[in-house]
Amino acid sequence: MAKTKTKPTAPERSSKRKSDAGEKIKALALSVVDQAERSADPSLDIPIRALSNVSFNPKTRYIEMGGSKQSRSFFNFGQAKRFMQTLLVASKCKELVDAGKTASIRQIYYMSKHTIKGTNEKTFDDQAESDPIIEDLEVSIDTLREELHVFASNRGNLAGPITLVDDGNTLDCTRMGSAGYAVPSIVEPDAVQFKKCEAKFILHVEKDTVWRRFHEDRFWDQHLCIISHGGGQPARGMRRLLHRMHHELKLPVYVLMDCDPWGYYIYSVIKQGSINLAYESRRMAVPDAKFIGVSSFDYERCGLTDDVKLDLDANDVKRAKQILSYPWFEGKKPWEKEIRKMISNGFKMEVEAMINKRLTYLTEEYVPMKLADRKQWLD
Amino acid sequence: MVEQADRARLSDDPADQLTLPFSRPAAAGAEAAVAQETASIDSARSTSRRSAGREPRRATAESMARQQREISVSEFFTKNRHLLGFDNKRKALLTTVKEAVDNSLDACEEAGILPDVDVHIQQRDEDRFRVTVRDNGPGIVKQQIPKVFGQLLYGSKFHRLKMSRGQQGIGISAAGMYGLITTGKPIRIVSRTGPRAQAHQYKLAIDTQKNRPDIISEETVEVDWPSGTEVSIELVATYHRARQSVDEYLELVAIANPHARITYHPPNGTVIDYARGTDVLPPPTREIKPHPYGIELGTLMKMLKQTECRKLGAFLQTEFSRVSPAVAAKIVGQAGLTMQTWVNSIDPPTAEKLYKALQAARLKAPPTDCLAPIGAEGILRGMTKGIKAEFYTAVTRDPVVYRGNPFQIEVGIAYGGELGGDRHDEDVDEKDLDVQARVIRYANRVPLLYQQGACATYKAVTDTRWNNYGLSQSAGALPRAPMVVLIHLASVWVPFTSEGKEAIADYDEIRKEVRLALSECGRRLGSLLRRKKKKTDFSRRRDVFHRYINEVVDAARAIAVINKDEFRRNLVRLAESHTEAADLEFDDTGRAIKPSDDDGNGLGLPDTVVVARDEGEAPAMDELFDTGATAAAKANVKSNGRKEAPAAKKKRARKK
Incomplete structure (x- = not known):
C-alpha cells in the first residue's frame, strides 16, 4: 500500500498550534472562574451556527459567519447541562493538546462520558450531544478542530497522478489499489504535504459507486486528473484537501453531482461552504468550482429514456425552492433556469443514469463532452 | 291525591304498618311516595274485585262519602316516614340524633347560652338503640312539653321567617313517633328551666289519629344539671361509623358550630369530645316579614x-x-x-x-341583617379543629335574595395535609394522589348528609373549573384532589328539595353565589399551589445546579490552576441566590413564608391559614385569631414540642 515509511513525528508537528489552542481553552476556563468570583453568572458566548447568522460575501464568494452570539449560562436552567458539557469537552481537548495526542469525536464522547457523582445521570447520553458541543467549542474559542486534536472518521477517496506525504508516508495516488487514497479527517499542511502533481484538474463526484466507475475506467489516466468523492456531502477533510489542491496546486475543480436538490446543495457546500461550518469556509471553500452535471437539460441533450427518471416529490420541490432562495444561488440566471427546469421536468436523475445508455457512456462520452463545453457548466 | 291514598290504606291492618319494610328508597321524594301509594290502591281494588266473584259496582258517591274523613298529619307521616328521614334503620338513628341536636342548638342560641350538648347512644339489643340528647339550654315550660314532643307540626319555627336550624316543627316528634312505632317505648323528656326550678319528666306517646300527645307519666325528678332539656328515644336502628353516620354528622356539626361543645358517647363505650372552638355565640337572628x-x-x-x-x-x-x-x-x-x-x-x-x-312594584331587597353566617373566621376555626389539612381558606359572601328570601353563602376549603397526597409536592407517592374531593354541605349550620348529587351546592362544585386553580378534574365530576369543600347556606327559609331536608333546591341565585364563593376560594388555593409548584421547581433546579457544580469545578481545574474550593463556594453561593424560592421550605419554622409577609399565611391572602406540612396538629385557633382573622407575624417559640402557626407564636412572644 504505502511506498515508503518513516516514523511519524507527531509531537513536533503541532507544537505551535498546541500551545495556541491550549491557551485559548485555559482563558475560557479562567473567565468562568473569574465571573463566578465577581458574582456574575458564569456564561460562555457561543457564535450562532444557523442560517440567521451567516451571510454570503460576494467579494470572497463564500459563506461567512456573522457576529451573533448566544450566551450559554450555567444558571439558566435549560442551559446548565450544556454549559457543564462544554467545559467538560474543553478539559478533554486540553488534555489531548497537552499530551500531543488526537482523538476522534467518538473518542471524545467516551472520554467525557461518566456518571455524575451521587446520581444516575450521565454527563452525556449520546454522541449526538457531544458532537455539537465540540463545534461550539471550536467557534467560541475560534480554533479549528484539528488544533483541538479532534478528528472525524475518514470519508472520501481520491486517485490520480499526485504524490502525497501523509503522516510521514509518501503515497503515489496512481497506485493505491481499487479503493484509492482514503482522505483523513485532518489534512493540514503539517499532516499532509503535496510532493508531486501531474494532474491538470480535479473531477469531484458525489459518491463512491460513481467514483469507482471512473477509477475502473482509469479516467484519471486518460484525462490526467484527480478523481475524488466525498461520500455524499463531503466531510471537512475532503473539503479542506480540495481547497488546498485548488489553491496550492492551482487545479480547477469540476463537480459531477446527481440532478436533484441534494446534489445542488453539495456542490454549493464545496463551492461556498456550509451554514453549520461557516466559520471554516475561508479554509475550505473553492469559489471557482464548476458544476458540470448532471443538468436537468441533459435528459433531452443526451437523449435519455423514461427509464432513468426518478419522481420528484413535494419535499424535493420545497428543498429546491429553498436552495434557490439562498443568497449564493439567488440572482444566478443559469441556476434559476436549471432548478426551474428540474421542477418542471418533475423528475430527478442520478449520475448513474448515463450508464443506462452504455456502461462506458459516462466516462467516455458524457463527461468528456461536458468538460469540453464550458457553456454547459454552471457556476 | 294524598287523601285518596291514605283512605285506601286506612282499612289495612295496623300491624302491617309496624312490619313495613324499613328500607324504602332513600331518594324517595313526595312524588315517589304518592306513586307508591297509588299503586297499592290499585292492587287493593283488584283484590276486592276477585273476592266478590262478579263485576261489582265499584262505588257509589254515598259509599265513598262514608269513607271520606279527615286524616291527621301524624297518621300521614306514620305511613310516609321516609319523607322525614326514617326510610331505613341506619338513617333512622341519624335522623333522631339530628333532630334532637338541632333543637338543642337552636334553643341554646335563642337563649344566648353557649351550647353544651351530650349525645348518648346505647345499644339495647341487636337493632335496638336508645338515643339520649341533653343540652344546657333554657329548658321548656312544663305545660308545653307534651305538645312540643308529642304533636307533629307544633313549634315556634314554622310560622316565621327566621334563620334557624329547624323549620317545621316536625322533626323531634316524628322521631319520637318512630321510636314508639318500632319499639312501643314512649319518648322520655326531662326539662328544667333553671337552677331554682324543678325538673319535670314526661313519658309521652303520640295519638296518631288525633295528632295529640298521650301522656303516659308525669313526675318531678332530681337532676344534677341546672337547666336544659333531655330527650330520650328508644328505637329500632343500626349503628355504623362510615359516611352518613351519626359520627360523621356530629363531626360536621362541630365544624360548623365552633361555639358548641359536643360530647358524644357512641355505643362502643368511648367518648368523643368536640371541644368549643370559640366562646362567641353567633349573633341572634331576627325574624323578618315576608318580602x-x-x-x-x-x-x-x-x-x-x-x-x-x-x-x-x-x-x-x-x-x-x-x-x-x-x-x-x-x-x-x-x-x-x-x-x-x-x-x-x-x-x-x-x-x-x-x-x-x-x-x-319596585321594592328594596329584603333586610339581610336577619342572617347569622358562621363567618370566615368561624369556618376556619371549625375546619382547623375538625380537619387536618395543610391549607384552609374561607369566604363569606354578602347576603342576597332568592324569591324574596334573603340568603347568604359561605364556602371553606381545606387542602392537603392528612387529606391525601398533593401532586404539587416533590416527594409525593403516586398512590396517595388518587383521592376525590369531599363536599360537606350545611343549611343553617345543619349538615346535609344525603342526596348530595341533587343539591345545588354540589352542582356548583362540579360546575367550577378547578383545573384553573391547579387541580385535576374531569368534566362534570368532583376534582381529584386532597380537598374538603365546605358550603353553608344561611337563609330565613332554606329551599329544600324535599321534607327530608337533604338537598338544596337549584335556584340560579343560589348556585351563582356558591360558584362565586368557590371561585374565590379556588383562586386562593391556586395561589398556594402555584407557589408550592414554584418552590418545588426551584428546589429541583437547585439540585441540578448542585449536581453540575462539581463537574464544572473539576473540568475547570483540569484546564487551569485555580482555587478549586473558592470557585466551588462562589458557584454554590450563586446557585442559592438563583433558587431563592426553594429556600422557602428551609426557614426555621419549616414554613413557606417570606420574611416580608405579614398576613400569617405567607400568601398575602385574607382568611387563610397555612399549616406547616409536618406539623402534628392544626394550630389552636384561639391563638391564631387573637389579633383578628388574619393575625400577623411569626416568632420562633415552640410549645409542647410542636411547631406553631405564626400568629400563635406572636401571641406567645408578646406574652414574654
Whole structure:
C-alpha cells in the first residue's frame, strides 16, 4: 500500500498550534472562574451556527459567519447541562493538546462520558450531544478542530497522478489499489504535504459507486486528473484537501453531482461552504468550482429514456425552492433556469443514469463532452 | 291525591304498618311516595274485585262519602316516614340524633347560652338503640312539653321567617313517633328551666289519629344539671361509623358550630369530645316579614284572611318587609284600590290584581341583617379543629335574595395535609394522589348528609373549573384532589328539595353565589399551589445546579490552576441566590413564608391559614385569631414540642 515509511513525528508537528489552542481553552476556563468570583453568572458566548447568522460575501464568494452570539449560562436552567458539557469537552481537548495526542469525536464522547457523582445521570447520553458541543467549542474559542486534536472518521477517496506525504508516508495516488487514497479527517499542511502533481484538474463526484466507475475506467489516466468523492456531502477533510489542491496546486475543480436538490446543495457546500461550518469556509471553500452535471437539460441533450427518471416529490420541490432562495444561488440566471427546469421536468436523475445508455457512456462520452463545453457548466 | 291514598290504606291492618319494610328508597321524594301509594290502591281494588266473584259496582258517591274523613298529619307521616328521614334503620338513628341536636342548638342560641350538648347512644339489643340528647339550654315550660314532643307540626319555627336550624316543627316528634312505632317505648323528656326550678319528666306517646300527645307519666325528678332539656328515644336502628353516620354528622356539626361543645358517647363505650372552638355565640337572628317578591298568590290570599289589619294600606305595611307608605300607595293604585280598602272586601280576582301589583312594584331587597353566617373566621376555626389539612381558606359572601328570601353563602376549603397526597409536592407517592374531593354541605349550620348529587351546592362544585386553580378534574365530576369543600347556606327559609331536608333546591341565585364563593376560594388555593409548584421547581433546579457544580469545578481545574474550593463556594453561593424560592421550605419554622409577609399565611391572602406540612396538629385557633382573622407575624417559640402557626407564636412572644 504505502511506498515508503518513516516514523511519524507527531509531537513536533503541532507544537505551535498546541500551545495556541491550549491557551485559548485555559482563558475560557479562567473567565468562568473569574465571573463566578465577581458574582456574575458564569456564561460562555457561543457564535450562532444557523442560517440567521451567516451571510454570503460576494467579494470572497463564500459563506461567512456573522457576529451573533448566544450566551450559554450555567444558571439558566435549560442551559446548565450544556454549559457543564462544554467545559467538560474543553478539559478533554486540553488534555489531548497537552499530551500531543488526537482523538476522534467518538473518542471524545467516551472520554467525557461518566456518571455524575451521587446520581444516575450521565454527563452525556449520546454522541449526538457531544458532537455539537465540540463545534461550539471550536467557534467560541475560534480554533479549528484539528488544533483541538479532534478528528472525524475518514470519508472520501481520491486517485490520480499526485504524490502525497501523509503522516510521514509518501503515497503515489496512481497506485493505491481499487479503493484509492482514503482522505483523513485532518489534512493540514503539517499532516499532509503535496510532493508531486501531474494532474491538470480535479473531477469531484458525489459518491463512491460513481467514483469507482471512473477509477475502473482509469479516467484519471486518460484525462490526467484527480478523481475524488466525498461520500455524499463531503466531510471537512475532503473539503479542506480540495481547497488546498485548488489553491496550492492551482487545479480547477469540476463537480459531477446527481440532478436533484441534494446534489445542488453539495456542490454549493464545496463551492461556498456550509451554514453549520461557516466559520471554516475561508479554509475550505473553492469559489471557482464548476458544476458540470448532471443538468436537468441533459435528459433531452443526451437523449435519455423514461427509464432513468426518478419522481420528484413535494419535499424535493420545497428543498429546491429553498436552495434557490439562498443568497449564493439567488440572482444566478443559469441556476434559476436549471432548478426551474428540474421542477418542471418533475423528475430527478442520478449520475448513474448515463450508464443506462452504455456502461462506458459516462466516462467516455458524457463527461468528456461536458468538460469540453464550458457553456454547459454552471457556476 | 294524598287523601285518596291514605283512605285506601286506612282499612289495612295496623300491624302491617309496624312490619313495613324499613328500607324504602332513600331518594324517595313526595312524588315517589304518592306513586307508591297509588299503586297499592290499585292492587287493593283488584283484590276486592276477585273476592266478590262478579263485576261489582265499584262505588257509589254515598259509599265513598262514608269513607271520606279527615286524616291527621301524624297518621300521614306514620305511613310516609321516609319523607322525614326514617326510610331505613341506619338513617333512622341519624335522623333522631339530628333532630334532637338541632333543637338543642337552636334553643341554646335563642337563649344566648353557649351550647353544651351530650349525645348518648346505647345499644339495647341487636337493632335496638336508645338515643339520649341533653343540652344546657333554657329548658321548656312544663305545660308545653307534651305538645312540643308529642304533636307533629307544633313549634315556634314554622310560622316565621327566621334563620334557624329547624323549620317545621316536625322533626323531634316524628322521631319520637318512630321510636314508639318500632319499639312501643314512649319518648322520655326531662326539662328544667333553671337552677331554682324543678325538673319535670314526661313519658309521652303520640295519638296518631288525633295528632295529640298521650301522656303516659308525669313526675318531678332530681337532676344534677341546672337547666336544659333531655330527650330520650328508644328505637329500632343500626349503628355504623362510615359516611352518613351519626359520627360523621356530629363531626360536621362541630365544624360548623365552633361555639358548641359536643360530647358524644357512641355505643362502643368511648367518648368523643368536640371541644368549643370559640366562646362567641353567633349573633341572634331576627325574624323578618315576608318580602312581596317571595310570596305566591295563595299565600297572599291566606295572609289577607289571617291579618289583624283591617285596611289594605296598613296590611301591606305591617305584613310585608320593605313596603313603605309611599310604596304601598303606589301598589294599591296599580291594583285599582286605595289605602282605605277594607281587607275583608278583597275577592280573589282583586287579590290577583293586588298580587300582580306587588310583583311589579319596585321594592328594596329584603333586610339581610336577619342572617347569622358562621363567618370566615368561624369556618376556619371549625375546619382547623375538625380537619387536618395543610391549607384552609374561607369566604363569606354578602347576603342576597332568592324569591324574596334573603340568603347568604359561605364556602371553606381545606387542602392537603392528612387529606391525601398533593401532586404539587416533590416527594409525593403516586398512590396517595388518587383521592376525590369531599363536599360537606350545611343549611343553617345543619349538615346535609344525603342526596348530595341533587343539591345545588354540589352542582356548583362540579360546575367550577378547578383545573384553573391547579387541580385535576374531569368534566362534570368532583376534582381529584386532597380537598374538603365546605358550603353553608344561611337563609330565613332554606329551599329544600324535599321534607327530608337533604338537598338544596337549584335556584340560579343560589348556585351563582356558591360558584362565586368557590371561585374565590379556588383562586386562593391556586395561589398556594402555584407557589408550592414554584418552590418545588426551584428546589429541583437547585439540585441540578448542585449536581453540575462539581463537574464544572473539576473540568475547570483540569484546564487551569485555580482555587478549586473558592470557585466551588462562589458557584454554590450563586446557585442559592438563583433558587431563592426553594429556600422557602428551609426557614426555621419549616414554613413557606417570606420574611416580608405579614398576613400569617405567607400568601398575602385574607382568611387563610397555612399549616406547616409536618406539623402534628392544626394550630389552636384561639391563638391564631387573637389579633383578628388574619393575625400577623411569626416568632420562633415552640410549645409542647410542636411547631406553631405564626400568629400563635406572636401571641406567645408578646406574652414574654
